Amino acid sequence: MAEPVTIFPRHLRLPYTLTAGAMQSRFAKAVRDEKKIYGNRCTQCKRILVPPDIACAQCWADTEGWIELKDRGVVKTFTVMRVPFYGQKIEIPYVIAQIVPEGGDGAIMHLLQEVEAEKVRIGMRVEAVWTDEKRTGSLADDILYFRPTGEPDMPIEEMVERGWGL
Amino acid sequence: MADNTELVQRQVEIEFPYQSATGAAVSRFLTALRDDKRIWGLKCPRCQRVVVPAQDYCDVCAEDMSEWVEVGQEGEIVTWTVVRNENTLYPHKTPFAYALIRLDGADTSLLHTVVARDYAAIKGGSRVRAVWKDERTGHIRDIGHFAPVGEEA
Amino acid sequence: MRNAAVVGIGQTHHVSKRLDLNMAGMVREAAQRALADAQLTFNDIDAVVIGSAPDLFEGVALPEQWLAGALGAYGKPILRIHTMGSVGGCTAISAFYHVASGVFDKVLTVAFEKQSEAQTTWVFSAGSGGRSFSSGAGGAFAPVARFYIDRWKVPLEMGPRVAVKDRGNAMRNPYAHWKKGAVTLEDVMNSPMLWDPFRYLESCPTSDGAAAMVFAAEDIAPKIHRKPVWVKSAVAMTESLTMSMGMKALPPAAVACAKRAYADAGITNPRKELQMAEIYTPFSWIEFILYEGLGFCDEGQGWRLLEEGVTEFGGSFPVDPSGGVISTNPIGASGMLRMLEAALQVRGDAEGGHQVPDVRQALGHAYGGTINYHAVMIFSDTKP
Numbered sequence: 167m168a169e170p171v172t173i174f175p176r177h178l179r180l181p182y183t184l185t186a187g188a189m190q191s192r193f194a195k196a197v198r199d200e201k202k203i204y205g206n207r208c209t210q211c212k213r214i215l216v217p218p219d220i221a222c223a224q225c226w227a228d229t230e231g232w233i234e235l236k237d238r239g240v241v242k243t244f245t246v247m248r249v250p251f252y253g254q255k256i257e258i259p260y261v262i263a264q265i266v267p268e269g270g271d272g273a274i275m276h277l278l279q280e281v282e283a284e285k286v287r288i289g290m291r292v293e294a295v296w297t298d299e300k301r302t303g304s305l306a307d308d309i310l311y312f313r314p315t316g317e318p319d320m321p322i323e324e325m326v327e328r329g330w331g332l
Numbered sequence: 333m334a335d336n337t338e339l340v341q342r343q344v345e346i347e348f349p350y351q352s353a354t355g356a357a358v359s360r361f362l363t364a365l366r367d368d369k370r371i372w373g374l375k376c377p378r379c380q381r382v383v384v385p386a387q388d389y390c391d392v393c394a395e396d397m398s399e400w401v402e403v404g405q406e407g408e409i410v411t412w413t414v415v416r417n418e419n420t421l422y423p424h425k426t427p428f429a430y431a432l433i434r435l436d437g438a439d440t441s442l443l444h445t446v447v448a449r450d451y452a453a454i455k456g457g458s459r460v461r462a463v464w465k466d467e468r469t470g471h472i473r474d475i476g477h478f479a480p481v482g483e484e485a
Numbered sequence: 486m487r488n489a490a491v492v493g494i495g496q497t498h499h500v501s502k503r504l505d506l507n508m509a510g511m512v513r514e515a516a517q518r519a520l521a522d523a524q525l526t527f528n529d530i531d532a533v534v535i536g537s538a539p540d541l542f543e544g545v546a547l548p549e550q551w552l553a554g555a556l557g558a559y560g561k562p563i564l565r566i567h568t569m570g571s572v573g574g575c576t577a578i579s580a581f582y583h584v585a586s587g588v589f590d591k592v593l594t595v596a597f598e599k600q601s602e603a604q605t606t607w608v609f610s611a612g613s614g615g616r617s618f619s620s621g622a623g624g625a626f627a628p629v630a631r632f633y634i635d636r637w638k639v640p641l642e643m644g645p646r647v648a649v650k651d652r653g654n655a656m657r658n659p660y661a662h663w664k665k666g667a668v669t670l671e672d673v674m675n676s677p678m679l680w681d682p683f684r685y686l687e688s689c690p691t692s693d694g695a696a697a698m699v700f701a702a703e704d705i706a707p708k709i710h711r712k713p714v715w716v717k718s719a720v721a722m723t724e725s726l727t728m729s730m731g732m733k734a735l736p737p738a739a740v741a742c743a744k745r746a747y748a749d750a751g752i753t754n755p756r757k758e759l760q761m762a763e764i765y766t767p768f769s770w771i772e773f774i775l776y777e778g779l780g781f782c783d784e785g786q787g788w789r790l791l792e793e794g795v796t797e798f799g800g801s802f803p804v805d806p807s808g809g810v811i812s813t814n815p816i817g818a819s820g821m822l823r824m825l826e827a828a829l830q831v832r833g834d835a836e837g838g839h840q841v842p843d844v845r846q847a848l849g850h851a852y853g854g855t856i857n858y859h860a861v862m863i864f865s866d867t868k869p
Contacts, residue, residue, distance in 0.1 A: 171362040171470030172504060174352045178544055179345060186340040194340045223725030243635075245627035246681035247620045251606035252349070255617065262618045264628055275618050283681070288635045303340055306618065322635050350544040352602045355507030388510050391554020394527040 192232075193217055194303030201296050203305070205270045207231045213329065216272035217305075236268035237309070238293035240320045242330055246283040261286050265312055266330060273330070274305060280313035289319035357397070361386040366470040371462070373438050375399040381439035385472065404436030406481060409458045414451045423473065427451055433460060433478055447477045454480070488868055489584035490706035490713030491828045493523030493593075493699030499662040499813045502601040503693035508543060509555035512597045515695035515818075516556050519593065523699045523709055527557025530699070531589040536566040536576025536596040537817035541608045543599050556595060568721070570622075570765065572596060573820025574851025574860030577698055578719040581862070584700045585716070591705070597695035598815035605691060605816070623680035623688055623768060625855050630682055630770035633734040637785040641682075644769035645673035646791055648687045648811055651766070654798055655808025657839035662692045663812035680768075687769035687811070694815035696822045703868065714828040717846070718746035718863040725857060739778030739852065742859040746848070747780065750863045755780055755848070756795075759863070761803045761830055761841045762848040763823040767810040771856070772796075776804070779850060779861070798839070806830070806839045820851025824862050831864045 186194055189206075196202045205214040206229040208222035214233055215222060222229060244263035247256075261283050264273035278286055279295075292312040301308040354362060357374055364370045373382040374397035376390035382401045389396050412431035415422065422428070423445055431454075432441035446460055460478040468474035495518025497503070503511055512535070520526060533556050535549050545551065549565040556563070564583075566576040573596035580594030606621035619625070630644065652668045655661035668686055676685040699709075706713035722742035743755075752758045764779065766772040773787030781802065782790055790796050796804040805811075807826040810819050827849035829835045845867070851860045 168367065170359050171366060172354055172359050174354050174358070174362075174471075176350045176352065176544055177347065178350070178541075179347045181343070181345045184342045184344055186342070188339065191338065191340040195338065243628035243632040245620075245624055245631060246678070247624055248677070248681070249606070249621065249623065249679045251610070251621065252604035253607040253610065262620060262624060262628075277618060288632065304342075322632075326636065348541055348544055348608060349604060350602050352543070352545075353502075353504050353507050353599070355510045356505065358507065387554075388507075389513060389555055392559055394555070394557030394559075 189218055189220055197305055197308050198301045198303035201237065201301075201308070203235045203237055203267055205233050205235050205267075205272065207233060213271040214269065216267055216270035216274060233269065235270045237296070238291070238315065239265045239267040239270070240325070241278065241286065241288055241290040241292055242266050242273050242325060243288055244278065244286055246286070259283050263292070263312065265292060271328065271330065276305065276309060277311040278313070279311040287319060288322055289325070291315045291317040291319065355388055357386040357388040360400075362470040362472070365472070365474040366468040369464050371403050371405065371435060373401050373403050375401050382437060383440050384435055384438040384442055401437060403438045405462045406459060407433045407435035407438070409446065409454060409456060409460060410434050410441045411456065412446060412454055414454075424477065428477070429454060431460070431478065444472070444475060445477045446479065448480050449483055486585045487587055488703035488715060489581055489700050490703065490715045490868075491698055491825075491864065492701045492706050492710040492713050493519040493525065493697070494825045494829055495519030495522055495697040496660050496822060496825065497694045498660050499692045499694035499815055501662065501690065501692060503599065508545065508548060508597065508599055509552055511599065511693065512552050512595045512695045512697075513555040515597070515697040516593060516595050519697035519699050525591065525699060525709065530557060530561065530591055530593045532562040532564070532583055532592050533558040534564050534566060534576055534580040534583060534592060534594040536572040536594070536821065538569070538572065538598055539567065539608070541603070542605060542816065543602050556593065568723075568853050568858045568860070570767070570816055570853030571721070571820050571851040571858040571860045572853060573696060573818050573822065574765075574824055574849065574862070575721050575820065575858070577821050577824040578721055578860055578862060580698065580700050581716050581719045584702050590702045592700045593697065594700065594821070595695060595697045596818045596821040598817035598819075599693045600691035600815060601693050620680065623683050626768050626771055627680040627683055629734055629774065629856060630768065633770060633774055634682065636734055637788070639773070639788045642670060642674070643773070643788040643792065644682060644687055645670055645684065647766065647769040647772045648673045650791065650797055651805055651809045651811040652686065654806050654839060655812035657798070657837050658807045658812075658835075659837040661808040661812045662690050662694070662814070663808055682770065683768045689767040689810050689814035690812070692813055692815040694813065694818050696818040696825055698821065698825050698828070712832050712866070714831045715865045715868050716862060717750035717865045717869050718861060720746045720749065721858070721860040723858050734774055735784055736774070736778050736852070736856045736859065738857060738859045739775060740780070742861045743779040746861040746863055750846075750865070752863070756802045759802070759846045759848050760844040761806065761827070762850065763805055763807060763809070763826040764850040765810055765820060765823055765852045766805060767814060767819075769811065772804070774856070775850065775852070779848070798841075803841050806835065806841055820853070820860060823851050824849035827862065828864045831866050
């Protein structure tokens, strides 16, 4: 007699069509067609949101403007991912950083490469490396990774001053 | 504001594997489908209903159930719908029917599929019989489908 | 609003795989334990409030429909709550308000998780399709901890010391998942780094488990249980999840949530007026951020509370005597475990030696998302 059935295995596959909406479409097209990152400004706290948003989640205020940011910036914080898991798409270890692009106040999450994981620091200056392949409009796909520029770090006190954290 | 002429859409498929524990009652129910081609229910000590598929408790009375009752391989259609549009997710080529089937000896209806020669002939109370798969894994679809009595072959 | 009290508490013995029970069996076990504690049956219950992690965590759509039958909820209202990791806390809060509102007299609430059935880290990461940098809960919280360490120049052994405290505490809690014994600072420092700065022993396990509570109205609560545990505050707050705002090492929602909870309870000095707290620390360093967010100390000083031994089991203000989330993490249930452990402490019924002496008031806290959902309850032995 075979072992009793105790597990009910299933594999869900769920197809979706996601719609970016007008503002995110404009953002995605700038990434795809111009290799450019844009943000917009909260009408109340005046911070530059990155990626742009229809409202400032902190002030509940409308946003305005369409502001071109640099594809370089500062590592606000980071982690080194060393955990293997089902479905993982990137070889471990890898550095995931929150990067505040120059000209903005919000952060985008991306990979940091061309640097040993042990040498990554908060405040490190980094720049984007864009793909030469066909771009999709997704920052995750169209920027391959960020890499250090070698310029002096931004002190954490300056980040706090700028209101990026704490 | 933003340029509305070209809105970006993205096709995404997400997939997730699961290994769910069956629990004791469903374990015995599924094992019997696989090993014996038999269908078992559990009887509620309070409301006396025979619940099929078996589950650990009566979902109406919230009582634990432990009295096993084998039910028939045949039963009657309580209600049904005929599916005619194609979809790769369906368990059968269309047309087929989804049906609630009350097996002989059961007090609840089992959701399964019916494959028939003439769907217009199906009505409430139509008799159907389980058609078993040869290769069984301990899944409710070890019963491949139900067929009108006389059309099982 | 009227007063309401906890009159029943139950939980499963948390483990990595609960293969003998399906989801329904597991929630039922916790519910039956809470009902037994209250000496009530399913028939006595007026409404059920259930909470769990996202459907994709177990792959069952709308599980409350299935689980209602296991919880005696047919013919009664059943409401499902979902606020990510804080869900267990928010579920208990919702059950409390069901009673405090005057609409229901006796409410059963259950929260659960069967992490063994899914690939949880994958579920956290998926949904975006394409290339995703998301890397599970640890990956979401680690950058916050990293920022905290640099911001306040904290000695690097302080995070690991949270793991030493909590895993040691777990050995006194018979329900805790962690069973492998107390760990030393050296054990923690030598365990593999997972999500820098979180090592293996500084990270929560994946657990199967459920938690349940029964709330009752003020006129009947003393008739149901010899020692009803009164709710003085029940507050949930949220803030932005978006990357645009960045992650903060002092979550504004935690601050606001605690402030409101203390005001509702008439508390001005939490570390004097509360005798202990159960807070939601799934990864070591998060503990200090929460000490500060919950007003146990000033900004940047959280780690000093542990350094000075204040929050140790024998300290003047023990935090997570149950072993906390680092020792037991059925995600959907973890928030409710914080609440029910705080209530148990007030009742004096924490088993296995993890009872803190003379607890009259205690705080339970849960968080979820990217530390953007917060829930706080304050329990008391005295009716407000």
